[in-house]
Amino acid sequence: MLQVKxxxxxxxxxxxxxxFLVSCDDDDDEYSSTSPPSLDTQLQSVINDQELSGDPSIxxxxxxxxxxxxxxxxKLFFTKSLGGDTDSACVSCHHPALGxxxxxxLSIGTGATLxxxxxxxxxxxxxxxxxxxxxxxxxxxxxxxxxxxxxQVMFHDGRVESLGKTPNTSGNDGQGIxxxxxxxxxxxxxxxxxxxxxxxxxxxxxxxxxxxFDFEAGNSNDDVRNxxxxxxxxxxxxxxxxxxxxxxxDSSENAASLITFANIAEAINAYERSQLFVNNPWKKYxxxxxxxxxxxxxxxxxxxxxxxxxxxxxxxxxxxxDFFTDEQFHVLAIPQIGRGKGDGETGDHxxxxxxxxxxxxxxxxxxxPSLLNVEVTGxxxxxxxxxxxxxxxxxxxxxxxxxxxxxxxxxxLDAGIQHExxxxxxxxxxxxxxxxxxxxxxxxIQDVDLSDEQVTxxxxxxxxxxxxxxxxxxxxxxxxxxxxxxxxxxxxLNAVDEQGMLR
Ligand code: HEC
Ligand code: HEC
Numbered sequence: 001m002l003q004v005k006x007x008x009x010x011x012x013x014x015x016x017x018x019x020f021l022v023s024c025d026d027d028d029d030e031y032s033s034t035s036p037p038s039l040d041t042q043l044q045s046v047i048n049d050q051e052l053s054g055d056p057s058i059x060x061x062x063x064x065x066x067x068x069x070x071x072x073x074x075k076l077f078f079t080k081s082l083g084g085d086t087d088s089a090c091v092s093c094h095h096p097a098l099g100x101x102x103x104x105x106l107s108i109g110t111g112a113t114l115x116x117x118x119x120x121x122x123x124x125x126x127x128x129x130x131x132x133x134x135x136x137x138x139x140x141x142x143x144x145x146x147x148x149x150x151x152q153v154m155f156h157d158g159r160v161e162s163l164g165k166t167p168n169t170s171g172n173d174g175q176g177i178x179x180x181x182x183x184x185x186x187x188x189x190x191x192x193x194x195x196x197x198x199x200x201x202x203x204x205x206x207x208x209x210x211x212x213f214d215f216e217a218g219n220s221n222d223d224v225r226n227x228x229x230x231x232x233x234x235x236x237x238x239x240x241x242x243x244x245x246x247x248x249x250d251s252s253e254n255a256a257s258l259i260t261f262a263n264i265a266e267a268i269n270a271y272e273r274s275q276l277f278v279n280n281p282w283k284k285y286x287x288x289x290x291x292x293x294x295x296x297x298x299x300x301x302x303x304x305x306x307x308x309x310x311x312x313x314x315x316x317x318x319x320x321x322d323f324f325t326d327e328q329f330h331v332l333a334i335p336q337i338g339r340g341k342g343d344g345e346t347g348d349h350x351x352x353x354x355x356x357x358x359x360x361x362x363x364x365x366x367x368x369p370s371l372l373n374v375e376v377t378g379x380x381x382x383x384x385x386x387x388x389x390x391x392x393x394x395x396x397x398x399x400x401x402x403x404x405x406x407x408x409x410x411x412x413l414d415a416g417i418q419h420e421x422x423x424x425x426x427x428x429x430x431x432x433x434x435x436x437x438x439x440x441x442x443x444x445i446q447d448v449d450l451s452d453e454q455v456t457x458x459x460x461x462x463x464x465x466x467x468x469x470x471x472x473x474x475x476x477x478x479x480x481x482x483x484x485x486x487x488x489x490x491x492x493l494n495a496v497d498e499q500g501m502l503r
Contacts, residue, residue, distance in 0.1 A: 060148065102122070117498065156352065196272055285464075317443040335426045483502050
């Protein structure tokens, strides 16, 4: 009898406690008559089931930031010479000290009021040729941190895509890479070897990001790339960039043969891919240090990994593996804000993956982001509609409620973001989600009922995915161009914040 009572008490405990700890069957497992399994025991079984190592870089080639080629790549990443109007650089939207992003909901590239001012308060100049009152880029800048870990697709809509998708190869598996310069499913002969090499060919061709509206107007992407190469070659008289390229490639060849788009791409690629930041408390924990996580983070981890039937939130259904993403596309109906991508009747929708596939369940679907370092990569969602982790987590737990709560005046976001059709477009995305649910599409985001305390546990777990280096300016120094210097062309972007302080 005593046995049964104990078991009932455990059931009661399981129902009232914040996490589902034990099975309620009287006769089933070894725990029913003893104390519930510890958090560590439960997590260990999740780690085994999911075959996690904690280290998503195992088996990969990651360049060292201190190699000469990666150091040249850093200088190229930080120079406004690669911006058509010399007012925008890669770093404008991907600064290591801003989590590898720009800390804005929607990026501002060309035509900024103060090109070197990055982060909150950056505005689009009213004197810029395309100014219409708001940011010009329709999507949030994803982090470049850990960009070497993507194997299948890049961009929120996957328009750069590995055709082979071989794990641990970053697309470098000999099967080719599709880019916006080729059709869906067709390899771009110029893509370069891996996904990041293919991706980096495009920001310089985007009018809003780097090219500007007058530079090589009406000409092809390749014309833009060639014109930029000519600019760097010209800047090499007397020597500036040439010396840098000679050093990096250990060569004495002349500017015309060394300063090519292929070499520019190789250098930027080495720089970007060296941004590996995976040494977080969760990794330590998975590797065996049980003290690396707080109890709250452990409870959050269980909620993250356990199924809804087990009392969890099943986040792992999409945020899979050590990189926390399935690299697939899902409709989450994160509020649609900003100018959109020209889709829909009003032209301010962003149809996401549907733009590439024309497959209706893909309408408003976006790629599952990695959650490594998510603490520093906000604002969140493909358009930065949420400023805090708690808000985006709550959205994922109940989409409709979150949309009903959302402030569609957008006064909480950066100035000038278009809101005219934001609510209407968001409801269209929600309708697509409901259609996908009704059609039994899987995986699909589900409503999960968690307590406020459980939401804080989930957030604690997400905070345990931060590599401390990404919050430490000194630790990041090797990836940031020397701010005492103006670079080989005097066009280095030394980022300042709203107060004019160097970043
Ligand atoms: C004006 C801001 C801006 C500039 C400048 C810019 N980017 Fe981006 N970057 C973005 C945005 C926004 C996206 C996402 C676009 C999308 O998904 O449609 C992106 C996507 C990326 C990605 C894909 C990341 C992922 O997770 O898929 C990489 C890598 C990247 N940029 C690197 C670069 C490099 C290299 C340069 C310079 C050659 C550069 N960016 C210049 C804003 C910018
Ligand atoms: C059905 C797949 C799916 C499930 C389940 C899911 N997510 Fe996501 N998650 C996504 C996608 C897709 C996005 C990006 C949506 C967008 O950009 O519009 C995302 C975005 C996020 C973001 C924002 C990250 C960023 O960089 O913008 C966080 C944080 C997040 N999810 C956490 C969670 C948590 C916690 C859970 C469990 C409660 C969860 N997700 C469940 C697919 C999923």
